[in-house]
Amino acid sequence: MINAVLLDLAGVVYDGNRAVSGAAAAVSRLRASGLPLRFVSNTTRSTKHAVLERLASLGLPVSSDELFTPAEAACNWLRDHRRSPHLLVHPDLKSDFRDVPAADRKAVVVGDAGDAFDYRLLNEAFRQLIGGAELLALAPNRAFKDRDGELSLDAGPFVAALEYASQTTAFVLGKPAPEFFRSALATIPCPAEHAVMVGDDAETDVAGALGAGLGQALLVRTGKYRVGDETRFEPSPTAVVRDISVAVDWILAQRCA
Amino acid sequence: MINAVLLDLAGVVYDGNRAVSGAAAAVSRLRASGLPLRFVSNTTRSTKHAVLERLASLGLPVSSDELFTPAEAACNWLRDHRRSPHLLVHPDLKSDFRDVPAADRKAVVVGDAGDAFDYRLLNEAFRQLIGGAELLALAPNRAFKDRDGELSLDAGPFVAALEYASQTTAFVLGKPAPEFFRSALATIPCPAEHAVMVGDDAETDVAGALGAGLGQALLVRTGKYRVGDETRFEPSPTAVVRDISVAVDWILAQRCA
Numbered sequence: 001m002i003n004a005v006l007l008d009l010a011g012v013v014y015d016g017n018r019a020v021s022g023a024a025a026a027v028s029r030l031r032a033s034g035l036p037l038r039f040v041s042n043t044t045r046s047t048k049h050a051v052l053e054r055l056a057s058l059g060l061p062v063s064s065d066e067l068f069t070p071a072e073a074a075c076n077w078l079r080d081h082r083r084s085p086h087l088l089v090h091p092d093l094k095s096d097f098r099d100v101p102a103a104d105r106k107a108v109v110v111g112d113a114g115d116a117f118d119y120r121l122l123n124e125a126f127r128q129l130i131g132g133a134e135l136l137a138l139a140p141n142r143a144f145k146d147r148d149g150e151l152s153l154d155a156g157p158f159v160a161a162l163e164y165a166s167q168t169t170a171f172v173l174g175k176p177a178p179e180f181f182r183s184a185l186a187t188i189p190c191p192a193e194h195a196v197m198v199g200d201d202a203e204t205d206v207a208g209a210l211g212a213g214l215g216q217a218l219l220v221r222t223g224k225y226r227v228g229d230e231t232r233f234e235p236s237p238t239a240v241v242r243d244i245s246v247a248v249d250w251i252l253a254q255r256c257a
Numbered sequence: 258m259i260n261a262v263l264l265d266l267a268g269v270v271y272d273g274n275r276a277v278s279g280a281a282a283a284v285s286r287l288r289a290s291g292l293p294l295r296f297v298s299n300t301t302r303s304t305k306h307a308v309l310e311r312l313a314s315l316g317l318p319v320s321s322d323e324l325f326t327p328a329e330a331a332c333n334w335l336r337d338h339r340r341s342p343h344l345l346v347h348p349d350l351k352s353d354f355r356d357v358p359a360a361d362r363k364a365v366v367v368g369d370a371g372d373a374f375d376y377r378l379l380n381e382a383f384r385q386l387i388g389g390a391e392l393l394a395l396a397p398n399r400a401f402k403d404r405d406g407e408l409s410l411d412a413g414p415f416v417a418a419l420e421y422a423s424q425t426t427a428f429v430l431g432k433p434a435p436e437f438f439r440s441a442l443a444t445i446p447c448p449a450e451h452a453v454m455v456g457d458d459a460e461t462d463v464a465g466a467l468g469a470g471l472g473q474a475l476l477v478r479t480g481k482y483r484v485g486d487e488t489r490f491e492p493s494p495t496a497v498v499r500d501i502s503v504a505v506d507w508i509l510a511q512r513c514a
């Protein structure tokens with residue numbers, strides 16, 4: 001039984017500044033079916049506002065409460081735990097944190113800072129950590145598909161560097177944190193076992209969703225997908241499909257069966 | 258029974274550009290005792306030649322065949338395994354690799370590149386690794402005592418980042434690789450169980466040496482030492498002493514006992 005669909009964005013719905021072929025029509029078919037839909041993205045190079053604008057410009061209007069981002073989850077965590085963020089994130093993402101109240105204790109927040117990752121900033125974050133700050137990873141992704149079509153380092157390796165240096169373990173806010181999937185499903189509401197996730201990352205999207213208790217998870221062969229990804233992580237995908245169009249056909253067919 | 262002494266350099270013999278108080282006299286006492294002595298350093302910001310010059314300028318003449326560096330071990334590995342180095346090291350260290358013969362296959366060599374660690378170079382190294390290059394870590398140290406007296410990121414965290422990103426495990430050349438300690442002792446020659454190591458790093462020097470089978474390892478409370486280090490890693494030090502002077506007294510007393 002499928003009662004809700006969670007969709008990844010980069011590599012599934014869009015690739016860089018272009019929509020994945022057939023993505024807008026596929027999302028429309030899902031919406032027309034009446035199946036509740038949420039978007040769960042680990043992208044941390046843009047504000048939530050910028051992601052929504054990009055989606056609209058691609059003919060995919062998404063409302064703010066349908067989109068879940070790690071930065072938003074981090075802001076909630078910081079408020080709940082009364083911590084000020086020490087940001088090691090992309091310059092474009094900083095404004096997502098401007099409303100977090102100041103606090104005495106700190107948490108180092110690591111996103112995909114891209115070219116902004118340098119020795120000085122990593123060392124400053126390290127010194128905060130050995131001084132007692134907590135470590136928050138917006139996303140632990142190893143790599144993403146870069147503009148040149150090749151894989152490039154995502155936030156995860158820099159989180160791993162800081163964990164190793166400071167002998168701490170990061171708290172992960174985005175996928176594959178079970179709480180991230182569940183917080184999106186809670187707004188429907190839909191129990192995890194009746195939900196399906198669609199993503200291009202066999203680790204954070206697929207194994208992550210299944211590990212969080214989702215009933216099914218589809219791996220699309222777009223975006224960062226590389227041959228063999230489906231066997232690289234456990235649990236393995238419920239199905240591997242060409243793209244989001246086939247994923248939506250699969251979901252709608254399951255519903256009718 | 259102690260038949261040989263291995264000494265770490267940074268934090269034990271010198272601290273930045275200054276000798277540790279009493280270090281030159283302590284090394285002289287050791288030499289006068291007739292105990293064979295080797296220096297095993299994980300420093301990768303300077304060439305072997307520069308390290309020898311620094312030692313001489315501090316009144317501590319050391320010959321080239323008494324000093325063992327990870328870069329030298331890496332060059333031997335690259336020759337033996339017929340690999341060309343893709344260097345992610347401090348600019349000052351590059352000349353230590355100039356005599357490695359060219360080869361078709363590559364190995365990414367990571368040292369403490371300091372400010373030269375940036376996103377672009379790390380990403381280039383990552384792409385080499387997912388393209389099939391091997392990963393060599395000159396040293397896995399987490400941190401070192403920086404010029405401002407605080408800890409700063411050493412090579413280890415960047416090795417951890419690349420391991421995580423590419424899902425590979427680095428081959429370590431310097432301490433705590435058992436082969437590194439043993440190759441120094443082989444030049445004496447002295448069986449590992451009759452040797453003592455003196456270092457300020459409870460993990461790579463002390464636990465590393467004991468793990469490599471050395472009979473004893475002393476932790477000095479100079480350099481990067483922080484209160485509690487002696488209980489942070491296993492195996493724990495044979496003894497914790499104030500500095501190299503007390504370490505040498507301890508070693509010479511053991512010899513007479």
